[in-house]
Amino acid sequence: MTVSLKRLFLVAITLLVIPLLGLSLWSSLTEPQITDRLQLYQTDLLLHVNELQVDDPQDANLLAARKAVLGNDPLKTALEQYQDVRQSAATNLQKFQQQLPAPAASDDPIAAPTAPIPSTQDKLQNSQTLTNIQKQSDLLQQLDLRIGLLQADQDNIQPALATWAKLTQSGNPPSQSAQLANVLTGLWSEPPQIFPNAEELLQKQLEGWFRYKALSRLYQLQQRTEALNTLEDQEQQVAQQTLVKLALVSTVPTLGAVIGVALIVWLSIRWLLGAGQSRETTGSLAWQVPWDWEVIAWVLIVGFFFAGQIAIPGLLGIGSRILSQVGISASLAAVGGRAKAFYTLTYYLLMAGTGLFVLYRAVKPFSPLANDWFRLTGKRNWFLWGLGGYFVALPLMFAVSLVNQQFWQGQGGSNPLLQIVLEEGDPVALLIFFFTAAVAAPIFEETLFRGFLLPSLTRYLPVWGAIGVSSLIFATAHLSLSEVLPLTTLGIVLGTVYTRSRGLLASMLLHSLWNSVTMIGLFILGSGVE
Incomplete structure (x- = not known):
């Protein structure tokens, strides 16, 4: 594909994706949290x-x-x-x-009120x-x-x-x-x-x-x-x-938040005392980016949003209709939660595989890359940075969630997976959901948003700006308005941990811990109602 045709294709896909994403976000406005x-x-x-x-x-x-x-x-x-x-x-x-729609008024007081014939979209x-x-x-x-x-x-x-x-x-x-x-x-x-x-x-x-x-x-x-x-x-x-169960659900996160507050205070004091002495400035944390905005847009728009939100769901929908015609969908429906779990995992693996393939093809012409691109272990202890980042995220997310809840008043939508896990009782289905959230999601999302997007944005923005913008895009990608502020906050912690540690394993660990604890908490709450 020539450069001009590739750019034209990118513009066309962008014009398709942006309105659909906006519509998805707008529709979440009326969905309950x-x-x-x-x-x-x-x-x-x-x-x-x-x-x-x-x-x-x-x-x-x-x-x-x-x-x-x-x-x-x-x-x-x-x-x-x-x-x-x-x-x-x-x-x-x-x-x-x-x-x-309200019935249309009629000049004839005896005649029944009429309304215009609704379109397919209105129906x-x-x-x-x-x-x-x-x-x-x-x-x-x-x-x-x-x-x-x-x-x-x-x-x-x-x-x-x-x-x-x-x-x-x-x-x-x-x-x-x-x-x-x-x-x-x-x-x-x-x-x-x-x-x-x-x-x-x-x-x-x-x-x-x-x-x-x-x-x-x-x-x-x-x-x-x-x-x-x-x-x-x-x-x-x-x-x-x-x-x-309640002691586990409430006590463990509370203790973690206390540790997180202590870490925040300690890091703040250390930063204040070390200001002017540290040689590691924000400028030195930027990456050497060999590609321009077009490569960034191609990976993000085509590889993630178009493939993950339009193409793959459409293909899975066609596959579902084919299965229903041959009589297989009924047997899948009988499996219940396991069918939902396998569908969720299949969708996510397809989305991740497509996104990572597009990312690989986009950056391959620029290889070999500098040493700090897509490194797993980084230059610091990735385990301590990931664990410490999780503790720091706890009090920040608690505070932001309180403000966020007051603003949205129970509206703005939520990740549908949370509700499914809350009500699911099948251990096999729960294990599949857990793998999707605690393993597949951190690997793919950290590789894309922290491993590629955040460093790429440092070509045009300072490091703190790249962390903020990549975090906002990361939050928006979850397509729930009420989750934008909390997930942006989480993304900032993830971005800071990756930027400082220079290793993807640190942010992957943090991301996995967050999703794992959330899933376990939902399972405990859901299992205690009967």
């Missing part, structure tokens, strides 16, 4: 721990751990959190409802909006069921009955949530009313602490002492296991 869901999962675990009975008053360690995890009033806190999430869900539902958008409306409506029903149980457990019976009444009055025929609300209303009414299928509905439609509370009420009313004792014994076992 996973933050609220994570908060409720942790709240559900706290409710289990609240049931833990400490038989030995001398067991100071267990008492201290229980108090540290629960706080002062866990039931009140849980109710407030559920009500906050419900308010957010109601706001989202209203936004989605407003996105539906797809309306279909997605209706799907979002249904999801939010279902979520509101589930939240009302749980809010009512929290109110009833705190002896606020009338508010609980009023909460469930909203469900029993909606829908004809009644939905499963409405049927369950009827059962719960009967259990806490005066006098109580027990429906014939009460236990079956409670077992099937409730989970975790909420199932325990509802079944406990049922068995008490039925005077089934043996069943009640068995249920309480099971809950005590769950509560003890959950206390350990």
